[in-house]
Amino acid sequence: MAKGTHSYLEDDRNKSIKIYVNGEILSRTDASISVFDSGFLLGDGVWEGIRLLNGELVSLDEHLERLFFGAKELDINIGCSRKELIKIIHKTLNANNMINNVHIRLIVSRGLKKTPYQHPNANIQGSTIVIIPEYKKADKKINEKGINLVTVNIRRGTSDTQDPRLNTLSKLNCILACIEADKAGADEGIMLDINGNISTCNSTNFFIIRKGEVWTSKGMYCLPGITRKIVIDICKEKNIPIYERDFSIEDVHTSD
Template sequence: MTDHITTHQAEEDARNDQILIWLNGQIVPKAQALVSVYDSGFMLGDGVWEGLRLYDNTWAFADEHLDRLFEAAKAIDLDIGLTRDQVFQAILDTQQANGMTGDAHARLMVTRGVKTRPFQHPGLSRQGPTVAIIMEHSRPSIPRPIRLATVPHLRGLPMTQDPKLNSHSKLNCILACIAAEKAGADEALMLDVHGFVNTTNACNFFIVRRGQVWTSTGDYCMNGITRQKVIDLCRANDIPVFERNFSLVDTYGADEAFLTGTFGAQTPVGEIDGRQIGTGQMGPMTERIRGLYKDLIAGPGHDSLRMGCACTVHGM
């Protein structure tokens, strides 16, 4: 099979050729958004990032995304050099400069900055952080359910590279994705250190069995914001949901499977390791959860995060 798709596949949009990018306090054309080869992010993957999605002038769950960004920066001892309000204002400024009102995706990246010499020690990054916001017109276009292949790469132990960090260092996930594509799939299904089903290389993973929704314990995967929203929505709507250990045997026998992430929200899975899951199409539970999530996005809870709001982001 060669017709690979990705969980971040979007419609082509010519407007993205002319986007403006926020880079270290300046909004510049895409071609001028340049970072030094001495930057610690380029050189070593030393940095953290967040992805945010714009719906109807609203940056969905911005508070949670900023919580995660600042927590990750603290964990790697990186001073972003901006307050939460300043970071969010930079997002709003970039949105306004690009004239975006919806169907947009922002990637907010922070590295330890330019190094004085091309070596590993973080003390060589003395010029302050590099902060960039790439914002694109982006409407998901995933033509069929995703095919997964189980790979030997793990998402992993906290003492190696904690999977809860949205780190620039993604090589293990990239290698997993390559292995899945070599096997004819679209994305990699990754196990945890005990052999239980964990996550994919880019998204969180759920299955549906006999009316119950299962996902991993969360001990070895990214603490996905969309993942948590799905869990919360299930609990609020009397859908049995469990964060638990489960195996590939449980997974192959599932009635449905789907992925969660900021970009695609809930993406159905049709095949795992050559085995059809359910009907091979989006199942009724996935469709129901999608509807509940859309209602949540459209609800009044995000009104205070609309473009141009002068209120603080934290604690709303």
């Protein structure tokens, strides 16, 4: 079971889920991709994590907007429209008879290569699309006991190195931060930007409450989180002071 903010209740039904792989619905044991796939070889692709709650795909439009934007930035042709992709998602959910407390990992890679080489001209066919739906009911105990955070040395990069605002399959930066945090006994790592300001956590966006105000980073060095936007919108709607600004780890230590 994942720890920290991603803790969920184990569910035996996940042992027999059906997974979508490029037009086929396959059993968990049979689902696979080629060792020559761009996603496996290079982490070359984009992904989204979408929740299914009470029959509703939460913030689906926003997730697909981010997916297609990321694919465009990477010059990846997903190979289908948003409407077609929604049909594929529902097809996968229906094959599993899923309605509630489901987490969907939607993955799009650049596709199959003829040889292990980074240049896209080595690709020999269109994108690879994989949809993995799992029963993942959040563990409420996390809300009761909270999580432990530690500031890590791994920093968020810039858009001219590897754009941290894109939800790509290449997660090495965050994985290294996660490993460092785990070795320090924490659930997640707080990551700074190149200027030493707070950016994000390794797998979640980060907010603090300070003197009655909600602070979060400017968003230049973190993923444009769907939940992050929802929190910001709720604060504005409820007239709660919310600021996207630079702030330091010292500000975090003195937060409410």
